[in-house]
Amino acid sequence: MNQSHITAQDKGFAPLLDVRGVTLQYKTKDHLVTATYRVDFQVYGSDRYVLLGPSGCGKSTLLKAVGGYLQPVEGEIMLKGKRITKPGPDRVMVFQEFDQLLPWKTVKQNVMFALEASGKLRGREAEDKAMHYIEKVNLAKFADSYPHMLSGGMKQRVAIARGMAMEPDILLMDEPFAALDALTRRKMQEELLQLWEDTRFTVLFVTHSIPEAVKIGNRILLLSPHPGQVKAELNSDGSDAVDPTSGKRLSERIHELLFADQVEEVAHG
Numbered sequence: 001m002n003q004s005h006i007t008a009q010d011k012g013f014a015p016l017l018d019v020r021g022v023t024l025q026y027k028t029k030d031h032l033v034t035a036t037y038r039v040d041f042q043v044y045g046s047d048r049y050v051l052l053g054p055s056g057c058g059k060s061t062l063l064k065a066v067g068g069y070l071q072p073v074e075g076e077i078m079l080k081g082k083r084i085t086k087p088g089p090d091r092v093m094v095f096q097e098f099d100q101l102l103p104w105k106t107v108k109q110n111v112m113f114a115l116e117a118s119g120k121l122r123g124r125e126a127e128d129k130a131m132h133y134i135e136k137v138n139l140a141k142f143a144d145s146y147p148h149m150l151s152g153g154m155k156q157r158v159a160i161a162r163g164m165a166m167e168p169d170i171l172l173m174d175e176p177f178a179a180l181d182a183l184t185r186r187k188m189q190e191e192l193l194q195l196w197e198d199t200r201f202t203v204l205f206v207t208h209s210i211p212e213a214v215k216i217g218n219r220i221l222l223l224s225p226h227p228g229q230v231k232a233e234l235n236s237d238g239s240d241a242v243d244p245t246s247g248k249r250l251s252e253r254i255h256e257l258l259f260a261d262q263v264e265e266v267a268h269g
């Protein structure tokens with residue numbers, strides 16, 4: 001599959017999502033936790049933009065802020081030129097957990113519920129839209145099944161169908177495949193890329209897996225550990241081939257960039 005494409009960035013368009021100088025904090029009873037510090041990045045239409053970094057570097061917190069669940073203490077986040085102040089149907093989140101579906105509703109009802117509750121579509125229209133995306137994730141035969149009758153991978157497919165059916169400006173995915181076994185995880189990555197080939201949706205994808213970032217992303221933002229700061233941004237064509245200039249694979253370069261400080265610390269005792 002050819003994953004490379006000319007992005008809106010290449011064409012000089014304005015970014016779809018513009019994150020500028022964003023510092024995010026949590027205030028607990030005894031502490032002030034700075035999760036990210038002055039983070040900048042821009043996502044363009046049809047990007048598969050990956051946030052990559054070690055545990056605790058603020059990836060999920062950034063996603064929450066783009067979702068509108070958390071306000072920056074510094075900087076701003078703009079979607080289509082408008083500041084994000086609250087959650088909205090233009091940004092839909094897919095999580096890692098298998099229990100994000102309503103257990104008392106069927107696959108189809110789960111997808112329809114999101115459309116109807118948000119006021120996007122009703123009745124027959126909602127049903128048609130739901131079935132369209134359920135077919136896209138190859139679950140048409142299971143449209144009337146309940147979540148407990150599905151495997152973990154199938155539940156994640158329903159969550160993706162539900163997110164895509166909302167046709168948001170940007171799909172936010174927080175380690176959606178992390179809880180799956182290795183084989184299913186690889187299959188789901190392939191399927192997500194196939195879906196992207198079909199519909200060219202924009203996705204902001206969080207992971208701490210370097211191979212997953214290289215495979216899924218066309219652009220990858222590397223974040224340093226706590227508090228998360230931007231280390232680098234890299235392009236990927238999904239192949240992880242050896243780059244003739246550096247003589248290294250992209251995954252090797254990412255590994256070096258992410259862990260160079262630790263290597264230096266060890267070297268200096």
Ligand SMILES: Nc1ncnc2c1ncn2[C@@H]1O[C@H](COP(=O)(O)OP(=O)(O)OP(=O)(O)O)[C@@H](O)[C@H]1O
Nearest residue numbers: 026028033035054055056057058059060061062208
């Ligand atoms: N609700 C919260 N209250 C206080 N601190 C929090 C809260 N959620 C996250 N944090 C802290 O903010 C920092 C960033 O957490 P976050 O979950 O965004 O990191 P992450 O990069 O997504 O990590 P992981 O890969 O482990 O999910 C961490 O130090 C974490 O302990």
